[in-house]
Amino acid sequence: MNERQNPRQWPERYADRPYAYLTTVGRRTGRPHRIEIWFAVRDGRVYLLAGGRERSDWVRNLRANPHVTLELGGETHTGTARVLQPDTAEDQLARRLLVEKYRRGDELDEWGRTSLPIVIEFAALSNL
Numbered sequence: 001m002n003e004r005q006n007p008r009q010w011p012e013r014y015a016d017r018p019y020a021y022l023t024t025v026g027r028r029t030g031r032p033h034r035i036e037i038w039f040a041v042r043d044g045r046v047y048l049l050a051g052g053r054e055r056s057d058w059v060r061n062l063r064a065n066p067h068v069t070l071e072l073g074g075e076t077h078t079g080t081a082r083v084l085q086p087d088t089a090e091d092q093l094a095r096r097l098l099v100e101k102y103r104r105g106d107e108l109d110e111w112g113r114t115s116l117p118i119v120i121e122f123a124a125l126s127n128l
Contacts, residue, residue: 011122014073015041021071022048022120024061024081033061039072040097044122046070046079047094049115059083059116070120079120091117 014020020039023032035058040047050056054063062068062081069078084091099112 009044010075010077011041011044011046011070011072014075017073020046022058023069023071024058025065025067027061027064033058038098038102039070040094040101042093042097046072046120046122047097048118048120049094049098049111050118051111051115053114053116056116059118062118068120077122079122081118081120084117084119090119094119 018038019036021034022037023034025031026033037048037058050059052059054060063083066080066082067078068081069076084094094117095112095115099108102108
């Protein structure tokens with residue numbers, strides 16, 4: 001399987017980009033809901049932080065339907081999003097990765113501590 005066939009590898013190529021574009025399915029309308037968002041990448045997974053926590057529309061959408069698309073570096077892939085469990089190693093990893101990537105002084109410390117961490121996982125495609 002080459003890199004193009006394995007969507008778990010594509011986010012790594014664009015990890016230094018400033019933004020990704022997340023599309024969720026509207027929980028009421030069923031229509032696509034696209035946002036520009038900060039992100040971080042580790043081991044083929046994309047991590048996000050929701051400053052509005054559960055009140056964020058996109059978080060409510062992905063809780064209703066975890067199938068999302070993420071556009072990054074001109075590529076769009078489908079993944080499954082989930083809220084990370086509090087106080088787990090992955091929860092702490094998501095917070096650390098995002099704060100380190102976007103930090104300008106200590107201004108993001110509170111955001112990193114209080115935001116809701118989300119992970120998007122991408123399944124490998126079967127050989128064609």
